[in-house]
Amino acid sequence: MKTLLPLALLALFQPPRPVTSDGAQLFEAKVRPVFAARCLSCHKGTQAAANLRLDIPQGWKNVVASGKLLKAVRHEPGVAAMPPTGTKLSERELAGLTEWVRHGAPGPVTLAKPDPAKHWAFQPLQKSPLRSPEGVEAMVEAKRQELGLSRNASAPKSVWLRRVSFDLIGLPPTPSEIENFLGDKAPGAESRVVDRLLASPRFGEKWESLLTMPSAPSAPKRSCF
Ligand code: HEC
Secondary structure, three states, X not given: OHHHHHHHHHHHOOOOOXXXXXXXXXXHHHHHHHHHHHHOOOOOOOOOHHHOOOOOHHHHHHHHHOOXXXXXXXXXXXXXXXXXXXXXXXXXXXHHHHHHHHOOOOOOOOOOOOOHHHOHHHOOOOOOOOOOXXXXXXXXXXXXXXXXXXXXXXXXXXXXXHHHHHHHHOOOOOHHHHHHHHHOOOOOXXXXXXXXXXXXXXXXXXXXXXXXXXXXXXXXXXXXX
């Protein structure tokens, strides 16, 4: 049983993924490319034309709120038409900017730079409460109660033996294995079965056969590597 635990723990401790939001995606997809190609040559940094910076969210806040930004790109009266040279923005670009303004003109997601020394890989190992089969059971039980699910009755011993045998070695138990297990009333009978199966050459053969099995007829033979 013990040998399988590290695999389960590995899955639990994947590093968190960076946060993204719909607003930031909208900005990245429909606004940043337009600003970059058509506006930033004049509207960025401390020398920005009309003192309007489009390279930072605080910069565009006022012209978005006053409606000037959309008016300028739509060439509506009351503000200079933008961009002042070259072609007007396309209908698609205008629709993108309009949608973005309607969503409150979100900026890109700025993630605070994490301290590299705090990366999980550099933390000293700690004893996890999950580092025992009982810990995993407790976690599953807590989630079960939270979701209000009821537990299935335990499988009968013969069914359990069949399942664990197929799981680990891909073969059903032999009649004498069934008889031995049904007769083993001492505590830890299940663990002894699992240890026997893990020690069996059939265990390695089963996993080897899965790794070398092509997933599609055209796939290379060792498709996992
Ligand atoms: C070639 C330089 C240049 C480019 C490119 C340019 N602008 Fe401008 N922008 C200006 C100048 C100069 C003004 C001031 C015009 C005036 O007041 O007559 C201005 C003014 C504005 C204003 C009005 C600011 C205010 O407070 O009145 C807005 C809004 C604006 N630009 C948006 C944009 C957008 C959006 C783009 C890209 C689609 C863009 N501009 C591209 C030079 C540029």
